Amino acid sequence: MTTHPPGLAIETQGLVKVFGANRAVDGIDLRVPAGTVYGVLGPNGAGKTTTVKMLATLLRPDDGDAYVFGKSVRREPDAVRSRVSLTGQYASVDEDLTGTENLVLLGRLLGHPKRVARARAAELLDVFGLTPAADRQVKTYSGGMRRRIDIAASILNTPDLLFLDEPTTGLDPRSRNQVWDIVRAVVAQGTTVLLTTQYLEEADRLASRIAVIDHGRVIAEGTPGELKSSVGAGAIQVRLHDADRRPEAAGVLRRVLGSDVRLESDPVALTAAIPGHGTDLGAAEDAARALAELARAGIVVADFSLGQPSLDEVFLALTEASGDVGGAPVGGAGIADEAAADDDPRIGDLVKENRA
Template sequence: MPDLAIQTSGLVKTFDKTRAVDGLDLAVPAGAVYGVLGPNGAGKTTAVRILATLLRPDGGEATVFGHDVVREADAVRSRVSMTGQYASVDDEMTGAENLILLARLLGHRKPAARARAAELLEAFGLTEAGGRQVKTYSGGMRRRLDIAASILNTPDLLFLDEPTTGLDPRSRNQVWDIVRIVVAHGTTVLLTTQYLEEADRLADRIAVIDHGRLIAEGTPGELKSSVGAGSVHVRLRDPATRTEAERLLTEILDTTVYRESDPVSLTARITGNGRDEAAAEQASRALAQLAAAGIVVDDFSLGQPNLDEVFLALTDHRATEETAA
């Protein structure tokens, strides 16, 4: 296929008896953000390490811009960069010193290395902190510096492996802005994340993987549509009524109902047979039944499923199939 940054076929990686990557097939278009979504242990990081030539696969094939990751590893490395889950910069050095050192290692002469470091510090809002040791940086500043280090030489493909893990919401938003800027300059980004909102905000297409296998792929909108026409969110007045409300919604809507962290909140998917009007009718009937049962609802909304619900739907379905098998 033309214009693919990454293509894998039947990719396998085994550690002892565990198949961390189990026949993974991916087709990642160039010039966009491609999200890889999955829980801990799904195989995301292992797959990225194979694609970045840091691990050798045990089976299958993988190419990056047409170059085989095993036979043409040097060609792949010349076109990619990677930011892992943890900052790889030196805590004892200043931000500027880290970037200058890495630029020199990449072949820049000293004046060019200093100029490139200053350019990136300014672009990432770190100019004032550039003369301070990295150990004094906040988590968000460290991640920004780490990403800056990854694009000292602008890569054709940037791997971001859970880049916002542990960051506060403001720092996470700053990293998101940086990712958008990088893509706007022509770099393809493969983003692995556990944060469904992050994938929803950034990714043009998303692969959902579990137990090392691809279980769904598409745009955020396509994935949301795949699990139903709508999603009902209910907030009850009395937490003691949640169990009964859950039972009634399950019975009325004939679907899975999820308890949210809020002790008075429930969420349920509605299929609506693929029609928004039918979904609205089902939601109205459910609200009427709750009222008839004496359950007071303080807030009730019908909207498109979010990626949290997509992931729960997909993994629940997969767990049921594996149990049956």
Template sequence: MSEPAIHTSGLVKVFGDTRAVDGLDLSVPAGAVYGVLGPNGAGKTTAVRMLATLLRPDGGEATVFGHDVVREADAVRSRVSLTGQYASVDEEMTGSENLVLLARLLGHRKPAARERAAELLEAFGLTEAAGRQVKTYSGGMRRRIDIAASILNTPDLLFLDEPTTGLDPRSRNQVWDIVRVVVAHGTTVLLTTQYLEEADRLAQRIAVIDHGRVIAEGTPGELKSSVGSGSVHVRLRDASARPEAARLLAETLDTPVHLEADPVALTARVTGAGDESAQAARALGRLAEAGIVVDDFSLGQPSLDEVFLALTDHPATPEEAAA
């Protein structure tokens, strides 16, 4: 088996009375996107900062491509790059000036720095904006220039810490496309995110963390299967009927019901023994008997939102649900 890009065992970080990271165990394979999914305060950013050698662990061990993040910090830094939640480029400089300056600081001679900057600006669709100050860029453009700055020297491992927070759907999709291109060129990506859809779309494997520790790990399919083989998705005609519909579904299917961001939508896992279709039919029959009109119904695989609810005993944030 090839050496993992990241391996941690019992990793701990304490701030005062708070254990931000509390015995984190991870094994991240090289050459793919590995998602770390969790709510605000779960310890995602703290874990990334330790792995990137920006914070010293208070306990446990962590290696990056076999190099200890404490004893061999310089070796780790030579192989990684980090894009945080906020743009780190100089907003008073143009996009081109930012990339050329950073390339020079990384050791490129001036002609090579200009060539590399132009190459990345074109690849990220920023050539027309290259001469504009970054402060005039949209949110999506800022994220793209920030990621471009992170791969001026192609890293073996790129940390993307909630890279699409606050972006509109179009900009988020643009960042996702960039991540796929980066991985296709051989870079391993550790992606932390609150967005369930983002983890589902990009990551080959996902670790779900809560309160500073991993509570589940696997492929998106494995995580979905772990909480039940199917889910009933229902859209009602009348939003005021949703509380009663939720009660009836929970009673019939003997499972928690998740209220979606859409005020007329709700989802319940089918976890009991027997035919899933028959169980779903019984549940719909109960709704019809109660006079609750269903406008749309489907039976499918659980979503990562349901996985999160099942594993953490609390739903994703409204922002996650709307992602």
């Protein structure tokens, strides 16, 4: 008999899905700890949504199997469905109904008496900042409002596992931050979240572990820090006192660090990757050696900074190693944050009190 380690919300074994000649998912193995946000990062066409649909029992795997809290999606789909909820890429609520009508309807379908369904709808609309729009048709809502009511619908009965499939696609930075706050509040109450995203910053902010997939396969997996370390310890950015010495400084950095040097738009700035043997200490030692060589050459450094690689760099390095990136370029990287909405502890309270 197959046994599954305790503490895992999801375990997949060689999961495969084929559409004609296209192997959309090509042998994916995942282990998702319970009570965490697990990120699945990849470009369009990488197989993220297909994987989620199999885990949520909306598609049947062609090979392999997946287990949700120890229950097989192939052999025990009803048991899986009783513990999960899915918020897809597009709003699943009825646009011709009001916010209140949508939530009450879904509450009734979940078996709540009408009075309880109306009370639950009012609570969620209030906490998600949608009370002023409660009696408006959803088709009049902004993109951020639609995503919020979609997530509210997903936690009418709080699931043990919540699938969020690219939940912030197309949202402005403020709306994205509001959705992030909701995700954190849900997880704080014990729900596991599997988050698929193209936004590198989103995975970095929310997920405790990340799987990078491309062409239907997992090409890397680990914590954000582990993934960043896998492509080098970081980069050093140097600003010179004299712009005329920049070509000479670039030559020194190439020789000492053995890496590419990028000349920035600022005529006195240049950036070099630091191999650092994958450790922060190694990176610091390499940076110190590079700065000493610049000083020995008589090149005056006005300022410098040492930073870790971004997930942007990790993603590009990994997908270039695995072949051409499928689908459209990854979007959303480097978008400046606006001030995040304040966390609302009432979201956590509602989650805790309404677990299915």
